[in-house]
Amino acid sequence: MSLLVKLLAQRIALGLLLLFLVSILIFSGTIILPGDVAQSILGQSATPEALANMRRDLGLNEPPVQRYFNWLGGLLQGDLGTALTSGKDIAESIGRRLGNTLFLAFWAAVISVPLAILLGLIAVRYRERWPDKLISAVTLASISVPEFLIAYVAIFFISVRLRWAPSVTTINDSMSLGEKLHTISIPVAVLTLVVLAHMMRMTRAAILNVMQSAYIETAELKGLRMFTIIWKHALPNSVAPVINVVMLNMAYLVVGVVVIEVVFTYPGMGQYLVDHVSKRDIPVVQACGLIFAAVYIGLNMVADIVSIIANPRLRHPK
Amino acid sequence: MSDNLLKVRDLKIGATVYPPGEKPHDIEIVHGVSFDVEKGKVLGLIGESGAGKSTIGLASMAYGRGGVKITGGEVWVNGRDILTTSHSDVRALRGGEVTYVSQSAAASFNPAKKIMDQVTEAAILQGKFSSKEAVSRAIELFRKLGLPDPETIGNRYPHQVSGGQLQRCMTALALCPEPDLVVFDEPTTALDVTTQIDVLMAIKEAIRDTGVAALYITHDLAVVAQVSDDILVLKMGDMVEYGTVDQIINDPQEDYTKALVSVRSIEHEEKEPTPEPVLKVQNITARYKGTNFDVLKNINVELHPGQTLAVVGESGSGKSTLARVITGLLPQSNGSVHFAGRDLSRDLAGRKKDDLRELQMIYQMADVAMNPRQTVGTIIGRPLEFYFGLKGAEKHKRIIELLDEIEMGEAFIDRYPAELSGGQKQRVCIARALAAKPKMIICDEVTSALDPLVADGILKLLLDLQKIEDVAYLFITHDLATVKAIADSIAVMYQGEVVRYGGKSDVLSPPFDDYTDLLLSSVPEMKLGWLEDVIANRKMESAGN
Numbered sequence: 001m002s003l004l005v006k007l008l009a010q011r012i013a014l015g016l017l018l019l020f021l022v023s024i025l026i027f028s029g030t031i032i033l034p035g036d037v038a039q040s041i042l043g044q045s046a047t048p049e050a051l052a053n054m055r056r057d058l059g060l061n062e063p064p065v066q067r068y069f070n071w072l073g074g075l076l077q078g079d080l081g082t083a084l085t086s087g088k089d090i091a092e093s094i095g096r097r098l099g100n101t102l103f104l105a106f107w108a109a110v111i112s113v114p115l116a117i118l119l120g121l122i123a124v125r126y127r128e129r130w131p132d133k134l135i136s137a138v139t140l141a142s143i144s145v146p147e148f149l150i151a152y153v154a155i156f157f158i159s160v161r162l163r164w165a166p167s168v169t170t171i172n173d174s175m176s177l178g179e180k181l182h183t184i185s186i187p188v189a190v191l192t193l194v195v196l197a198h199m200m201r202m203t204r205a206a207i208l209n210v211m212q213s214a215y216i217e218t219a220e221l222k223g224l225r226m227f228t229i230i231w232k233h234a235l236p237n238s239v240a241p242v243i244n245v246v247m248l249n250m251a252y253l254v255v256g257v258v259v260i261e262v263v264f265t266y267p268g269m270g271q272y273l274v275d276h277v278s279k280r281d282i283p284v285v286q287a288c289g290l291i292f293a294a295v296y297i298g299l300n301m302v303a304d305i306v307s308i309i310a311n312p313r314l315r316h317p318k
Numbered sequence: 319m320s321d322n323l324l325k326v327r328d329l330k331i332g333a334t335v336y337p338p339g340e341k342p343h344d345i346e347i348v349h350g351v352s353f354d355v356e357k358g359k360v361l362g363l364i365g366e367s368g369a370g371k372s373t374i375g376l377a378s379m380a381y382g383r384g385g386v387k388i389t390g391g392e393v394w395v396n397g398r399d400i401l402t403t404s405h406s407d408v409r410a411l412r413g414g415e416v417t418y419v420s421q422s423a424a425a426s427f428n429p430a431k432k433i434m435d436q437v438t439e440a441a442i443l444q445g446k447f448s449s450k451e452a453v454s455r456a457i458e459l460f461r462k463l464g465l466p467d468p469e470t471i472g473n474r475y476p477h478q479v480s481g482g483q484l485q486r487c488m489t490a491l492a493l494c495p496e497p498d499l500v501v502f503d504e505p506t507t508a509l510d511v512t513t514q515i516d517v518l519m520a521i522k523e524a525i526r527d528t529g530v531a532a533l534y535i536t537h538d539l540a541v542v543a544q545v546s547d548d549i550l551v552l553k554m555g556d557m558v559e560y561g562t563v564d565q566i567i568n569d570p571q572e573d574y575t576k577a578l579v580s581v582r583s584i585e586h587e588e589k590e591p592t593p594e595p596v597l598k599v600q601n602i603t604a605r606y607k608g609t610n611f612d613v614l615k616n617i618n619v620e621l622h623p624g625q626t627l628a629v630v631g632e633s634g635s636g637k638s639t640l641a642r643v644i645t646g647l648l649p650q651s652n653g654s655v656h657f658a659g660r661d662l663s664r665d666l667a668g669r670k671k672d673d674l675r676e677l678q679m680i681y682q683m684a685d686v687a688m689n690p691r692q693t694v695g696t697i698i699g700r701p702l703e704f705y706f707g708l709k710g711a712e713k714h715k716r717i718i719e720l721l722d723e724i725e726m727g728e729a730f731i732d733r734y735p736a737e738l739s740g741g742q743k744q745r746v747c748i749a750r751a752l753a754a755k756p757k758m759i760i761c762d763e764v765t766s767a768l769d770p771l772v773a774d775g776i777l778k779l780l781l782d783l784q785k786i787e788d789v790a791y792l793f794i795t796h797d798l799a800t801v802k803a804i805a806d807s808i809a810v811m812y813q814g815e816v817v818r819y820g821g822k823s824d825v826l827s828p829p830f831d832d833y834t835d836l837l838l839s840s841v842p843e844m845k846l847g848w849l850e851d852v853i854a855n856r857k858m859e860s861a862g863n
Contacts, residue, residue, distance in 0.1 A: 197737045214425035218491075219380055222413035222440035236430040312430050 004314050010307055015301040016270070022293040023075070027068045029289075030282050037084060045048055058084070063305045071286070081283040090287050094272070098291065100171065101268035105253035108191040113246055116196050119291075120203025120242075125231055129206065139197035151190045151263045155298055169264040186225035187264045191257065195249040202245040206238035213237075240307035254299075255292040322500050323396060323531050324355040324378055326411040326736065329392035331373050331382070335405045340369075348373055348555040350391065355499065360525060360532045362546035362563070364539055366577070366769035367740075369552040371535045375501040379416050380408045396498065415441030417492035421504040423484040427476035433487050434472025441495035459490040460529060461521045468850075472665050477761040482513035484521055492640060493528055499524075501533045507542060508798060510632040517545060520855055526768070537769060539578050540842035543567050544849040551575050566842060577771060580846060583801040584777055588595045588822045589625050591807070594659075596757050596790050597621040597644070601653035604643050621807075624784060626791040628801040628822075629701060630837070631811035637794045640761045640811075644792070645679060658757050675705045678751035682763040684743035690737045694721075695731040720749040723786070724779060741772035745779065752783065758790040765800060777804055798841045802826065810834050 039046065046054075050123035055061055059070070074081060080090040119139070123132040142150065157178055159167040165185045175183070210216065211234055219229045257271030265271075269288060276284040349369040355361045361373045361408050377388055380400045393400050412418075416442070420426040427436055437459075438452035447455060453472070460468035463486040473616035476511055484503055492500045505521060506514040522545050525532055527849045536542050542549060542563075549566040551558040551574065559572045604616040614636050621627040629637045642648040644655055646666035650789070655662045658676055663669050680790060681687040688697055702708040708716060718728050724745040733744055744764060750761050766775035780805055784791065795801060800806060801822075808825040810833070811817040818825055818834045830838065839852055 007396070053770075214420060214422060215428040217383070218418070218426045218436075219421065219428070220412070221381060221418040222414070223409040223444060224407070224439075227442075233428050233431075297659065310430075313477050316475050316478060 003317055007314065008076045008309050011301060011308070013303050015297050018297050023070070023072060023290055026286055026289040026293065027071060028064075030286055031064055033280075034118070035129045037280055037282055041084060055169040058099070062297060067115040075290070080287040082285050083281055085276070085279050086282045094269070094291065096285060097215075097267060097272045100266065101254060101257065101270065102192070103171075103180070104187060104257065104261075104266065104268060105250065107181065107184065108188045108195070108253050109250050111188065112192040112195050112249070113199065115192070116199035116246075117203050119196070119200045119229055121227075122208065123200070123204045124211065124234070125226055127204075127293045132204075135200065143197035146172055146258050147190060147194050148263050150193055151187070151260060154186050154190055155263075158189075167264065169266045171267070184266070187257075187266060189259050191253060191260060195252060199242070199245050199249055201272045203238070203242050206233045209233050210234045217239070236310075237311040243306045243310070244300075244303045247253065247299040251296045254295045322354045322394075323357050324533075325394040326354070326374075326378070326391070327352050327394075327510060328379060328391040329374065329393060330649065330817065331370065331377060332387055332389040346389065346555070347386070348377075351550075351552070351557050352391075352559075353560060355531050356404065357511045357531045358531055359547045360545055362542035362549040363533060363535045363551035363552060364537065364542050365558075366537055366771065367388050368554060368644055369737060370555040371537075372503050373528075374552070375503055375533050375535050376418075378499070378501060379412050379418060382700065395795070409722050413445065414444040414495055415497055416499045416501065417495060417497040419485075419492045419500060419502045419505045420489050421507055423742075424481060424508075425489035425529055426488060427484060429476055431473055431475075435478060437472065437491045437494050440491075444495055446495050456490060456494050458486070459493055459524070463487075463490055464516065465490075469525055470712045482509055484518055484706045485509060485517050485862055489521055489524060489640040494528065495523060496528075497530060499533065500533045501535070502534045504537070507538070508534065511798070511802060512632060512836055514541075514552070514842075515840045515849070515852065518849060520546065522849065538842065539567070539771050540844040540848075543844055543846060544761070544842065552579070552808035565848060567846060576638060584774065584781070586781060586806075588802050589622075591620075591625075591805045591821075593624045594623075595620040596623045596658055597627075598791070599640075599644065600656065601655070602643055602650050602655070603652040604639060604648055604650045606648070611652075613764050613814050614643065614650070617816055618821060619809050619816065621792055622791050623790055624788040625758070625806040626784070626793050628793045628805035630793060630795060630798060630801050630808065632747070632796060632837075635811040636716070636812075636814040637751075637796075637811055638762055639793065639796055639814075641679070641762055644704065644760065645677065671705070675701075675754045676757040677760070678754050678756040678758075679749050679762065680744070680764050682767055684740065684788060685735070685768075687747055688743065690735050692734075693731065694738075696736075697735075697746060698753055699750050707755050711826070716753070720753055723752065723783065724749045739772075740768055741775060744776055748776075748783070752787060755787075758792065760792045760794070762794045763796070764793075766795065766797060773800075780804065798838060810837065 002272065036051075037058065038051050038060065042050055042054060062070075071081070072177070075133060078091065079093065082088065083090055083093065095220075119135050123135045126132050155167040156165050166183055167186065169183050169187055171180050171183050207230060213228075216229060216233060219233045224232075257268065258274060261268045261270040270290070273288040275284065275289070320863075328350045329348060329352070330346060330350055332344050332346050334342055334343050336342045351374060353361060353371075363374060365371050371380070373386060376383060378393055378395070380388070380393070382388060388401055389786055391401075395411060398407075400408060403411075414426060426434065434453065434456060437456045438449065441447045441452040442449050442453070446452075455538075457468050458474060460471055465471050465483055465486055471479065471483075471487075481488065489505070502521065506517050511516060518541065525545070532545075534542055534545055546563050548561065549563050550560045551566065551572070553574055559566060559570065559575045564576060567579065570579050578614060597620065599619045601616055602614055603612055604614040605612050617640060619627060619629075629640060631637050639648065643650045644662075646662065646664070646669055649664040662673055695714075695717055698720055699708075699713050702713050702716055720801070721727055721730055726742065726745055730738075730742070735746070738746065765776050768776065777800065780791065783789065791804075794803065805822045807821050808819070808824065809816045812833050825834070826838070839855070842848065
């Protein structure tokens with residue numbers, strides 16, 4: 001058992017180290033961005049004195065290393081700073097937006113992950129026959145078409161023609177869960193189509209790889225049904241590669257949905273980030289970048305941990 | 319004949335092959351085989367690799383591996399032709415009436431599931447037993463097969479038990495649904511001899527106690543003689559000879575069977591040690607990086623010019639590690655290697671070109687020891703260029719000399735490894751080693767991947783070459799028959815130590831230490847009733863103690 005604990009502790013420590021390095025990258029990245037914050041806040045007609053005052057107030061005259069540690073110190077105390085443009089507390093504005101993004105990602109994941117694995121299993125069961133080819137063709141097509149195009153096509157048919165669900169998906173706290181789900185149904189469907197192919201193809205490939213093993217032949221010679229063999233003998237041994245792709249796609253659902261949020265005017269993190277990048281609001285961009293990185297690293301860490309736990313040799317040492 | 323459990327008539331099996339540079343096409347790999355197995359009897363299927371043994375065994379379960387399919391004939395199990403019945407009937411047959419024990423239990427158990435779940439799965443699924451009944455039957459079988467902790471061993475995962483134990487678990491898996499027929503496919507081939515004898519006895523007793531019939535597939539005639547009632551000899555998909563065990567072993571009719579029975583016909587006179595050994599290993603102790611366990615403990619052996627030192631032992635005894643230390647791949651933590659009158663540097667980087675040249679190696683897997691994209695001429699020519707700077711016509715002449723020495727000839731010079739048989743590949747590796755004009759060659763299990771008749775040819779060649787080239791061999795093997803055939807001196811290794819060392823006649827004559835005695839008495843002999851005699855002897859000895 002101690003080996004398992006050691007491996008897990010290593011993995012978590014590595015994740016934290018990675019997050020620290022990413023924070024340095026994000027900070028230095030935003031520093032070398034062209035343009036001047038004070039200039040963009042005050043506009044072209046600002047006097048040199050006003051600009052100098054502004055820079056001093058914002059702490060822009062201090063050396064970068066000191067600014068980084070000031071920023072990091074704030075982060076560690078949960079203080080993401082204040083937005084330059086609105087003067088609001090960033091943590092507070094992000095909190096609500098992040099909640100919305102996670103809400104959308106959660107429901108897309110709840111539908112797409114089991115569906116992808118099920119389709120993968122069916123593709124393996126009927127490999128090289130028409131169900132396999134159909135599943136491959138449809139999922140490949142859906143990943144090849146740009147997501148905004150799928151989104152507009154979906155809006156046109158489902159929202160405009162059939163009038164089943166709204167195309168503007170603004171949600172707020174006064175709505176019931178049912179109302180919220182109805183509102184976000186089109187973006188959830190589009191996101192599902194976008195992430196399905198990758199996970200389904202990995203499930204298929206990983207299981208087909210395991211299907212070559214001698215123990216699958218043993219199972220066949222026990223007279224088991226093909227689906228029982230795939231489900232009970234092949235899938236448990238394909239967990240590690242599948243979970244990695246699932247987590248990558250879940251991370252995408254959180255950090256990569258900018259386009260979908262803009263198309264559906266959904267009040268999530270993506271939109272918030274895009275708005276503030278165009279306004280050169282550095283503290284907000286930094287905070288968003290760090291949160292996205294944390295989500296990415298966290299989910300990949302979960303994938304690593306699940307893979308480690310799924311290995312019976314580590315779970316039950318000799 | 320109607321009460322025959324398994325009746326096979328004129329069975330033909332085909333496969334699709336994909337030869338390089340040609341269109342895929344179908345070939346026949348089994349050409350009309352017929353045999354019967356009565357209730358409670360054991361039929362041994364014997365032959366070299368490619369004889370179609372496993373293919374025929376799996377055909378009795380209506381199963382073909384990969385592109386293999388049954389193209390003709392009949393297979394009757396319990397009075398019904400299984401090649402024409404429905405899918406669901408075939409499923410009920412597999413894991414119900416006929417079950418299978420594979421060569422590698424380690425690969426055939428699902429690593430993610432507990433042993434008990436896998437052993438009882440077929441019996442429960444086929445509706446033969448309730449899960450409670452199946453578990454108690456499995457525990458009963460574990461006990462019968464001599465597994466430790468029969469009550470709880472089923473709760474372990476496959477990686478938590480040893481190879482020999484897992485092979486017994488596989489036998490329990492096959493016997494659990496009370497089948498009428500079990501197909502044993504080389505069940506002891508992957509085991510050490512000392513483990514093999516226990517598993518063999520366990521299988522034999524289980525067959526006797528449960529009254530199950532069996533197809534026993536192996537390439538080892540001495541093993542099959544211990545467990546079978548009848549034997550069917552196969553060669554390249556054809557039936558060669560079919561008879562009772564007594565007739566096949568004691569009165570074989572066909573030349574091929576005679577050759578199989580009389581294999582290991584090599585005689586080799588032990589040579590006297592010379593005053594100056596070519597290799598002197600002194601007090602070698604070694605461990606692998608990052609471990610704190612000595613895999614070699616204080617090893618002392620000598621090898622004399624033109625002679626053969628055989629290093630024998632089970633897997634994990636440190637034989638190959640010793641070779642790694644001598645070649646410099648694993649620097650020793652203590653001791654020295656004295657070779658051809660000088661001390662060798664501990665690690666490879668510190669060795670001179672002549673050290674490398676005079677110490678060559680031949681490996682178990684000739685396949686992977688050669689670059690598949692180089693011709694035989696290039697492979698053998700490389701050491702000629704590298705060590706002696708030979709070029710052009712001179713090099714060509716030397717390559718042909720070497721090809722003649724390994725009894726292959728000029729015609730092979732432009733062939734690729736994929737176009738050679740297993741034995742030919744090993745011969746090319748021998749020629750490559752000889753090309754460097756070495757004083758000593760380390761042979762690491764060079765015949766264990768080969769069929770007995772082919773292996774015999776390789777050993778004869780090695781002995782002939784030794785006479786001509788005066789080269790010394792350090793011969794690593796787990797096969798005592800090989801040792802008896804070619805060694806001048808022997809080192810028996812056990813758990814990283816040399817437990818017995820000396821001239822061949824001394825090491826192989828009593829009084830023995832316990833381990834050497836166990837090792838020697840475990841080698842199957844081609845004699846009916848050998849297994850029972852050994853087991854009876856061991857029981858008597860342990861009762862006497």
